[in-house]
Amino acid sequence: MISKSLSFLTTKYAKKAGDYYLKSKDFNGFPISDIDLPQETRIRLLNRMVRLRLVDVNFGDNHPNPHIKALELGSSKIQLEKLRKADIGSACLYPTKSYLKGIVNISKYAEKPFDLLLALGEPQLGFRAFDIDVLEFYRNDPRFRFFNDGVYGSIGVRSARFGSKEMNKRNNSFLQTFGYCFSAKKFKRAVAVYLRYLCNLSSEHQQIWKTKLLSGKYIIHPDYYTASMGEWPEKEPIFTAFLEEIHHINKMAELAGMPPLFKKEYSQENRPDNFMFLVRATKKEYSDFVHTLDKMLSENINIDFFRDDSIYMATYTNNRDGTKNKLNKGSIILLKEWVEKHFNTTDQEPLKKMVSTLKKIRSLRQSPAHEVEENEFNQKYFKMQRELISEAYDAIRTIRLIFTNFPNVRGVYKDVPTWLYEGKIRGF
Numbered sequence: 001m002i003s004k005s006l007s008f009l010t011t012k013y014a015k016k017a018g019d020y021y022l023k024s025k026d027f028n029g030f031p032i033s034d035i036d037l038p039q040e041t042r043i044r045l046l047n048r049m050v051r052l053r054l055v056d057v058n059f060g061d062n063h064p065n066p067h068i069k070a071l072e073l074g075s076s077k078i079q080l081e082k083l084r085k086a087d088i089g090s091a092c093l094y095p096t097k098s099y100l101k102g103i104v105n106i107s108k109y110a111e112k113p114f115d116l117l118l119a120l121g122e123p124q125l126g127f128r129a130f131d132i133d134v135l136e137f138y139r140n141d142p143r144f145r146f147f148n149d150g151v152y153g154s155i156g157v158r159s160a161r162f163g164s165k166e167m168n169k170r171n172n173s174f175l176q177t178f179g180y181c182f183s184a185k186k187f188k189r190a191v192a193v194y195l196r197y198l199c200n201l202s203s204e205h206q207q208i209w210k211t212k213l214l215s216g217k218y219i220i221h222p223d224y225y226t227a228s229m230g231e232w233p234e235k236e237p238i239f240t241a242f243l244e245e246i247h248h249i250n251k252m253a254e255l256a257g258m259p260p261l262f263k264k265e266y267s268q269e270n271r272p273d274n275f276m277f278l279v280r281a282t283k284k285e286y287s288d289f290v291h292t293l294d295k296m297l298s299e300n301i302n303i304d305f306f307r308d309d310s311i312y313m314a315t316y317t318n319n320r321d322g323t324k325n326k327l328n329k330g331s332i333i334l335l336k337e338w339v340e341k342h343f344n345t346t347d348q349e350p351l352k353k354m355v356s357t358l359k360k361i362r363s364l365r366q367s368p369a370h371e372v373e374e375n376e377f378n379q380k381y382f383k384m385q386r387e388l389i390s391e392a393y394d395a396i397r398t399i400r401l402i403f404t405n406f407p408n409v410r411g412v413y414k415d416v417p418t419w420l421y422e423g424k425i426r427g428f
Helices: 004-023 037-049 076-085 097-103 113-119 133-140 204-211 222-228 240-256 283-296 333-341 349-369 380-404
Strands: 055-058 093-096 126-128 144-148 153-157 175-183 189-194 216-222 314-318 324-328
Touching: 004 037, 004 055, 004 097, 037 055, 037 076, 037 314, 055 076, 093 097, 113 204, 126 175, 126 216, 133 144, 133 153, 133 189, 133 204, 189 216, 216 222, 222 333, 240 380, 283 349, 283 380, 333 349, 333 380, 349 380
Parallel strands: none
Antiparallel strands: 055 093, 126 189, 144 153, 153 175, 175 189, 175 216, 314 324
């Protein structure tokens, strides 16, 4: 028979754990070390509270910080087994979802739906899926600092705007990190945000995100999840790899004693705003991406790279009056002729494909530039963009591999990172 004192202690510490959780800044756990009881009595008390489903015990074994409920804590059976074997010195108590349901004042969280989910016991690293166009508001507003590399992203108020009259408290929101997830059935891309970070949004912005909340089963991006768990992802985003290729091509050109092949290099800080996966699947966004891609590739090729290499920079035609008409060659033609001059390989297919891709991107860019087109929304543009950036990356990688075999570079240049050398690139 359970003694009255143990029954009293059960009620007392269940309430302490619940109050501590709801009143703490980050929905923290109640430290077991604060239970001032003899060890034997404390263990009996913990076993009773777990069996009655009043509390869960976080031993810090599924996430290094036991003071937050980062992940689900497992069944009561698992917790009871750990109580018999594990060191409880740094463990913390969390009120169970069923206990919280009876004590949480839901009206208190009426304007903060994601705070409410944590108040009701959801784990802080549980994510929610949102329609991808929720990002459009922040990307298009210059008051916000919007970063997105295709796997990870963040949103914040630009420092010059923070606290200004035009950015009142309702808009002084930030999202430390967001990632992506995919619907289990159709592989539809969506935004993934952990509840811990959704709670940093102001009440107004929580309401905005709530309207974009998606239902159904979504699988979080593997690289985003890996990074969130404090580990280094196995692969790098394709957009990051693309920028890295341009940098190493120019470095190899310098080593070979030539001008840079590309006029401009890019980093994560100065990358074009729309050099990312589409936020909205529209013809206009796709066309804007194509335009940017061509500017970073064929339009970015440095014509001076070819001048001192016995490459004819122009073609001439005869006019009827006997004069010559000069026509400067475009960057793609010059690159093609330079490659053909220096690299005679048995397999010409990668070189042909590289040139073909550059021409394709130029053609796609020119088409909407010369005609007025109606915008449209269609999921096909997500797929078209994935295919195009994959082709573009293959082209830029081929150029880098060409330079790798250039005199003064072969066997000398060692700066290409392992992940790029081994092609550990994430294309989605």
